[in-house]
Amino acid sequence: MYISNSAASSWKLNLIIIRLGIGFGEVMDDICTLQNSLKILCTWKCKSNNNKIRFSKTLIQKPISQLLKPISCLHPLAPPHTIPQDNSTKHKTLLVESYHEHRRLKVLLAKLNKKGSCPLEMLQDDGDWSKEHFWAVIRFLKLSSRSKEVLQVFDTWKNIEKSRINEFNYEKIIGLLSEEDLMEDASLAFMEMKSFGLSPSLQIYNSLVHSYARNGKFDDALFYLNQMKETNLPLESDTYDGLIQAYGKYKMYDEMGMCLKKMELDGCSPDCFTYNLLIQEFAKAGLLNKMERVYQSMRTKRMDLRSSTLIAMLEAYVNFGIVEKMDKILRRVWNSKATLKEDLIRKMAVVYIENFMYSRLDDLGDDLSSRNGKTDIVWCLHLLSNSCSLSQKGMDSIVRDMEQAKVSWNVTFANIILLAYLKMKDFxxxxxxxxxxxxxxxxxxxxxxxxxxxxxxxxxxxxxxxxxxxxxxxxxxxxxxxxxxxxxxxxxxxxxxxxxxxxxxxxxxxxxxxxxxxxxxxxxxxxxxxxxxxxxxxx
Structure with a gap:
């Protein structure tokens, strides 16, 4: 199917608008008819959460007559003419303003989406942007892989109105730049912020420490960590957790242990998340002794293990073929109601087969069936359990169950039984x-x-x-x-x-x-x- 360049451009813009969380309602030519129509009232808020810019909308799908009801107790069946006109006028005005605001934003984003668009020139032409429009542009640039333009746009926009030079705006900008691994820009914004006499927040320092560590630049990460101590910011475990995760990424396991000790010396106690993170990283590396020591510490402190941590431990034992410990953790995984991926199920089945523990295949199939229903892998495990044991009675029982469940045969089921007959020489x-x-x-x-x-x-x-x-x-x-x-x-x-x-x-x-x-x-x-x-x- 052929799609024209203009259609493709429009589609791309609509996709980005959807990802921005922006919706545009259709407005009738005659505003007076809004009183008896269903409309979507969109209010936009710019939020900052974990250094990520998010846009949310409130959708209210009600007849305007309901929206215009005063707080006082009007009879639910009161005719429309009993509703005060001042309330009606206010709501109409709100709808019209909201419509025009979204239309202006849509025009702005459409201009940005054009090939060769320059947000700096657009800002100069428009004179200024509202806070909502500015953050929508920043989000657009991020989603369009144009984050390198963010710092210049921010510099120009904040210089139009000096009150915009504040900790909140810098925190979001530095967080976004750090998330995009634009560390040179993030550092420039950080130094500029300090030149204005603003005090960087814990969140800003965390963004820099985590991003530098994530990219393997641990000297820079530790530089900002030391700055945090010098400014007497209250240290939190989240700062060290990012370092530990980065050390794990680069297989620097000794440094992980040192980071934990440094954390405790700095008066920051490891929390539940820290311990879970350590277990997961040690499990991935196959460092079972270190993994088990942290696990015992968690049990002593009565901290909860996350489902993902239990699965990481399970996979570590599976990789080493340690059946007893594998079964012990598997029971905890089932109790946590976690979902296991099929490739891990297959790895466990291989361990049981290699250890001639065919009955465990049946148990594994039962556990899976109770959670996910009787899928093909479940029938495969049941058939393998009985076929490997050369149990004619067991195979016949599974085949009857398959017939009752109206399961379609496939070549895997057939070959399992054929191989058992071949091994038994039951021609x-x-x-x-x-x-x-x-x-x-x-x-x-x-x-x-x-x-x-x-x-x-x-x-x-x-x-x-x-x-x-x-x-x-x-x-x-x-x-x-x-x-x-x-x-x-x-x-x-x-x-x-x-x-x-x-x-x-x-x-x-x-x-x-x-x-x-x-x-x-x-x-x-x-x-x-x-x-x-x-x-x-x-x-």
Missing amino acids: THLRMLLSKLTNLHVEPDIVTVGILFDACDLGFHGTGILETWRRMGLLYRCVEMQTDPLVLTAFGKGQFLRRCEEAYSSLDPNAREKKKWTYCNLIDLVAKNNGKQHQLNAR
Whole structure:
């Protein structure tokens, strides 16, 4: 679909307006009809929270007749003419002023959105901007990746009215520049602020310390930290938390410990957030001893662990395969009602499989089911638990549950059961399931083909099934691996798949890339390569 340049520009402007949190209501030509219409009354506020400029709006969707009711108790069914006219006039005036204000702002943002726009020239042409318009422009520049223009615009705007040279405005500007990692501009604004005799707040110092540390400039970060002490600002844990997080980012774990000690010496006690942060950073680094020491300190102090901290600890134990501690933290995670990502679930399943703890797969599936319902990964875990244990009764029970739940089969479910039959050398059930794949709407993948050939090596007569697949055209399809990797972790690749890898790796790189590999091609390649191996062995 073709979009013109003007349409694209308009779309971009609308997107930025939406992200700014600005809405524009339609106003009727005749203001008098507002009294019986539904309108949106937008009031704009410029807030400062955590050094981020946010714009909010209050949407009131009511008939104007309700908006115009006086505080005194009018009867709810009183006719419109009983409403005092002065109230009506005030509300009409408010609506009209609000409409024109938003229209002016929309025009301003539209000018900014034009290619090559210069906010300094626009400010000079307009003469001045209101506080609301100025911060809307600053937010626009940030969202448009034009934050380098912020300091110049601020300098020009504040010099128009000297009362704008205050701690509040500098705090927001320095916070925004620090957030955007424009540290040279942030430092310039900081020095200029001090030249005006203004006292930087704790929030300003935190912005500078955190941003310098986040960018690996720890000498600069510590410079501003020392300035905070010299000015006798009351230190808070948040300042040190930013340093600790930055040390963790750059794998400076010894410095993390030193920062904690420095924090305590400076009379700033670590809080719950500090301890959670330390555990998370040590967990990511795999420093289990340090992680556990902080964890014990938290328990002694009766501080709460965040769900994200518990998950970080869990992942650390999973990575090291420490089953006992992994299970202990996992219980705490479930009690916290935290949500685990599927990749972490798979990592835990691998740990259980490698330790031959197949029943734990069933437990893991039950825990997941109670929280997220019976998803494919849940059925996979249940089937693997019983298939790895070679429990025919257990597999049959899971299959019945799947049928009752009307679960659609896929190649992963089929291959799990087929591999169990292959391992048990139960060729009767193997043949039955292979013959039912078409009815189950399951197409074989490379793992299924491998199971068939591995079974043939053990004496299974699978020629008929192979011919059926050939007649159906399944063997002329491109080779695919649709089976869940957990299945190969549990049962291994099998002889046929290993032969495929050997035959494929023996080819010239150009030959691998040029050929479109179908199952027939791969079967022929394995047979040819296997024949060569037999000849070499005979020699």
